[in-house]
Amino acid sequence: MNPIETSADLSRGGSRSFGRFGVPVLAGLTGLLLVLVAFLFGAILIEGGHGLRPGFVFGGTSEGLFDPHKTGVFPMIFGTSALVILMTVFVVPLGVITGIYLQEFASPVSRLAGATRLAVKHLAGIPSIVFGLFGLGFFVHFLGGGLDRIGGATEPVWGKPGLIWAALTMAVLTVPVVVVSTEEALRSVPDSIRDAGLSLGATRLETLRLAVLPQAAPGILTGGMLAVSRGAGEVAPILFVGAAFSAPLPNSLNDQFMELGYHIFVLSTQSPDVDRTRPLLFATACVLLVLTFALNFTAIWVRMNLRARMRPLH
Amino acid sequence: MEAFTEIQSGIPADPAVRGVLGDLLAADERRAEQAAVAGMRIVAGGVVALVLCLFLFVFREAWPLMSGQVTTARKYAPVTAGQFEGMTHEERAKYLRVEPARLLQLSPEAVTQLAALRDAETREASSQPDAGVNAASWQNLLFPRQWNGYDRPEYIWQPNSKTPKFNIMPLLVGSLRICFMALAVALPLGFAAALFVSQFASPKVREWVKPVVELLAGCPTVVIGFFGLLVVASMVQATFGLTIRLNAFVAGMCVALAVIPTVFSISEEALSGVSESFRDAARALGADEWQSALRVVVPAAAPGLMAAALLGIGRALGETMIAMMVSGNAAALDLSLFASARTVPATIGQELAETVIGGVHYRVLFLLGAMLFAVCFVTNLLGSWVLSRLRAVPAPMADPVAEEARLAR
Numbered sequence: 001m002n003p004i005e006t007s008a009d010l011s012r013g014g015s016r017s018f019g020r021f022g023v024p025v026l027a028g029l030t031g032l033l034l035v036l037v038a039f040l041f042g043a044i045l046i047e048g049g050h051g052l053r054p055g056f057v058f059g060g061t062s063e064g065l066f067d068p069h070k071t072g073v074f075p076m077i078f079g080t081s082a083l084v085i086l087m088t089v090f091v092v093p094l095g096v097i098t099g100i101y102l103q104e105f106a107s108p109v110s111r112l113a114g115a116t117r118l119a120v121k122h123l124a125g126i127p128s129i130v131f132g133l134f135g136l137g138f139f140v141h142f143l144g145g146g147l148d149r150i151g152g153a154t155e156p157v158w159g160k161p162g163l164i165w166a167a168l169t170m171a172v173l174t175v176p177v178v179v180v181s182t183e184e185a186l187r188s189v190p191d192s193i194r195d196a197g198l199s200l201g202a203t204r205l206e207t208l209r210l211a212v213l214p215q216a217a218p219g220i221l222t223g224g225m226l227a228v229s230r231g232a233g234e235v236a237p238i239l240f241v242g243a244a245f246s247a248p249l250p251n252s253l254n255d256q257f258m259e260l261g262y263h264i265f266v267l268s269t270q271s272p273d274v275d276r277t278r279p280l281l282f283a284t285a286c287v288l289l290v291l292t293f294a295l296n297f298t299a300i301w302v303r304m305n306l307r308a309r310m311r312p313l314h
Numbered sequence: 315m316e317a318f319t320e321i322q323s324g325i326p327a328d329p330a331v332r333g334v335l336g337d338l339l340a341a342d343e344r345r346a347e348q349a350a351v352a353g354m355r356i357v358a359g360g361v362v363a364l365v366l367c368l369f370l371f372v373f374r375e376a377w378p379l380m381s382g383q384v385t386t387a388r389k390y391a392p393v394t395a396g397q398f399e400g401m402t403h404e405e406r407a408k409y410l411r412v413e414p415a416r417l418l419q420l421s422p423e424a425v426t427q428l429a430a431l432r433d434a435e436t437r438e439a440s441s442q443p444d445a446g447v448n449a450a451s452w453q454n455l456l457f458p459r460q461w462n463g464y465d466r467p468e469y470i471w472q473p474n475s476k477t478p479k480f481n482i483m484p485l486l487v488g489s490l491r492i493c494f495m496a497l498a499v500a501l502p503l504g505f506a507a508a509l510f511v512s513q514f515a516s517p518k519v520r521e522w523v524k525p526v527v528e529l530l531a532g533c534p535t536v537v538i539g540f541f542g543l544l545v546v547a548s549m550v551q552a553t554f555g556l557t558i559r560l561n562a563f564v565a566g567m568c569v570a571l572a573v574i575p576t577v578f579s580i581s582e583e584a585l586s587g588v589s590e591s592f593r594d595a596a597r598a599l600g601a602d603e604w605q606s607a608l609r610v611v612v613p614a615a616a617p618g619l620m621a622a623a624l625l626g627i628g629r630a631l632g633e634t635m636i637a638m639m640v641s642g643n644a645a646a647l648d649l650s651l652f653a654s655a656r657t658v659p660a661t662i663g664q665e666l667a668e669t670v671i672g673g674v675h676y677r678v679l680f681l682l683g684a685m686l687f688a689v690c691f692v693t694n695l696l697g698s699w700v701l702s703r704l705r706a707v708p709a710p711m712a713d714p715v716a717e718e719a720r721l722a723r
Binding site: 022023025026027029030032033034036037040041043044093094097098100101102105106112113115116119120121122123125126127128129130131132133134136137138141142172175179203204205206226229232233234235236239240261262264265268269274278281282285288289292293296 | 343344346347350351353354355357358359360361362364365366367368371372374375502503506507509510511514515522523526527528529530532533534535536537538539540541543544545571574603604608625628631632633634635638639659662663666667671679680683686687690691693694695697698
C-alpha cells in the first residue's frame with residue numbers, strides 16, 4: 001500500500017459530505033460501547049449493592065447455599081484470598097526475575113531470551129480452560145500422583161484437586177502479566193540512571209538493586225496487582241483442580257476450597273429457584289466485581305502516587 | 315554481560331588498566347554477579363520449560379486417541395473354566411471385580427456364581443447394538459454415523475449414553491456460531507471506538523474511554539456470564555420473542571463484551587501509532603479529517619487491525635465461562651444463531667470433572683483441549699507476525715531522500 005495518494009484518490013473513498021455523517025456514527029458507536037459497559041457494571045453494582053449486609057459478607061454457608069437471608073460469602077472470600085496469596089508467592093518471584101533477566105541482563109541475540117519472550121507471548125494467548133487441563137494432567141495427576149506413589153499412600157493425598165494445585169495453575173496463567181509489567185517498568189527507567197550507577201563504580205547488580213529497581217518498583221507492583229486481579233476473576237482454570245461446590249474452610253494445602261467466581265457460576269446455573277435467589281446472586285457477583293475493581297484501582301493509584309514521588313529524579 | 319566479560323578478558327595486556335578495573339570490579343563482586351545472572355537464566359529457562367510442559371501434557375493425554383490406540387468397541391470373549399483356573403489370584407480378583415483380600419474369604423460356590431454373573435454381564439454389554447463400533451475412531455469423531463435406531467447418519471455428541479457417541483462436529487459448529495456472532499458485534503464496536511478515540515476525539519474524551527475499556531478488560535468473565543444469564547438473555551428473549559432463551563445469539567453478544575477490550579486496545583495502538591506526517595500530507599493535499607483517517611490512517615494501520623481481529627478470534631473461541639452459562643449447552647448440530655449451542659471449551663469445563671481418568675471420554679476432552687490450544691496458537695502466531703509487519707514498516711515520509719537512496723541501491 002502506497003500511503004502517498006493524490007487528492008483525487010482520497011476523495012474517492014470518503015467524500016467530504018460523507019464525513020459529516022461518518023464521524024457522528026463513530027462517536028455514536030463509541031457512546032454505545034460506553035453505555036453497554038455502564039449498563040453491565042451499573043446493573044450488578046446497583047442491584048447487588050442492596051444485598052451487601054455485614055451478615056452476608058462475613059456469614060458462612062452452614063444454613064445452605066441458596067437461602068438469600070441466611071447464607072454468606074465469607075468462605076468464598078477466604079478461598080479466593082488464599083488462592084491468590086499462594087499464587088502470588090509462586091508467580092511474583094518467577095515473573096519478576098524473568099522480566100529483570102529479559103530487560104537488564106539478556107544480550108539482544110541470546111537464544112534463551114528469545115525463547116523466553118516467545119514462550120511468554122504464547123502463554124498469554126492460550127485459552128484459560130487449557131490451563132485447567134494442564135493443571136489436572138500435570139499438577140494433580142503427574143506431580144500429585146507422583147508424590148503419592150513415592151509416599152506410598154493408599155488413598156490420594158496430593159493426587160487430587162486442592163488449593164496448592166489451583167494456586168500453581170493460576171500462577172502459570174498469570175506469569176505473562178507479571179513478566180510484561182516488569183519489563184515495561186524497567187524499560188521506563190532511563191539509561192542515564194544505569195550509566196550513572198556504573199560510572200560511579202557500582203556493579204550491574206548494585207546499580208539494579210540501588211538505582212533501577214526503586215525506580216521501577218511502582219510498575220512492578222502494578223503488575224503484581226493486575227495478576228492478583230486476574231487470578232481472583234478467572235474460574236475456568238480451577239474448575240477441575242481445586243474449586244469445590246461446597247467445602248469447609250481449607251485447612252491444608254491439599255484441601256478443596258470454595259471460590260467466589262466458581263460460586264457465582266454454581267449459584268446462577270444450579271439454583272433451584274432463580275427468582276427467589278436473585279438478590280443473593282447479584283450480591284455475590286457484586287462482591288467479586290468490587291474486589292477486582294478495588295485491586296485494579298489500587299494498582300493504578302499506587303502507580304500514579306509513586307510516580308509523582310519519583311518525579312524529581314527524572 | 316557477554317560484552318562486559320569480553321572487555322575484562324581482553325584487558326590483561328596492560329597492567330595499569332587491569333589494576334584500575336580490578337579495583338572497580340573486585341573478584342567476589344564479579345562472581346556474585348555471574349551467579350545472579352546464572353540464576354536468572356535458570357528461572358527464564360524454567361518459564362520456557364513450563365510452556366513446553368503445558369504443550370506436552372495436554373497432547374500427552376490426547377495422544378492415545380489421536381494415534382488410534384483407544385477403542386470403545388466391546389467384543390464378547392468368554393473366559394472358559396480352564397482359562398479361569400490358569401489365572402493368578404490378582405487376575406481373578408480383577409476379572410471378578412472384588413478386592414483380592416475379599417476373594418480369599420469367598421467359598422468356591424460363590425466364586426463360581428460370581429464368574430457366571432460376570433460372564434452374563436459382558437455378554438449383555440457386548441450384545442448391545444453398536445457395541446462393536448469404535449466411537450473414538452477419527453471416522454466417528456468427525457463424520458456422521460447411522461447409529462442403531464436412527465434413520466439416517468447423524469452427528470451426535472452423547473458421551474454418557476449406554477453406547478457413548480463422541481462426534482465433535484456439533485461442538486465445533488457451536489463454537490464457530492458463537493465466535494461469528496461475537497466478532498460481528500465486537501469488531502464493528504471495537505474498530506469504531508478505536509478509530510474515533512485515536513483520530514477524532516478530544517483528549518478529554520480519550521481520557522474517559524480508554525480507562526472504561528480497561529475496566530471492562532479487568533471484569534471477570536464469570537460476571538459477564540452472570541449478567542448475560544440473568545439480564546441480557548431475558549431482554550433479548552422479550553425483544554425478539556424467542557422460544558429458546560439461551561442461544562448462540564445471546565452468548566455471542568456476551569462473549570463480544572470479553573473480546574472488545576482486546577480488539578479495541580490493539581487497533582487503537584496501531585491507529586495512534588501511524589505517523590503524524592501521514593495525516594499532515596493528506597491534509598496538505600486537501601483531504602478533510604474523515605478522508606485522511608479513512609483513506610490514509612486506516613490503510614497504514616491495516617496490519618494492526620488484522621492482528622486485533624485475529625487475537626479477537628482466539629479470545630472468542632477460548633472463552634469458557636460465558637459460553638458455559640449463556641449458550642444453553644445443547645450439543646445438537648444446528649446452524650441457526652437462535653438455537654442453543656455447546657462450545658468446545660464449555661464442553662471441557664462441564665464434563666471433565668465427571669470423567670474416569672484415562673478413559674475414552676477423558677481423552678476426547680483432552681483432544682478438544684489440544685485442538686483449542688492449536689487453533690489459538692496459530693491465531694496468535696499469525697497475529698504477532700502481522701503486527702511485526704506493522705512495526706517493520708519504516709516511516710518512509712520522514713526522509714524521502716534517504717528512501718530514494720535506499721531504493722537506488
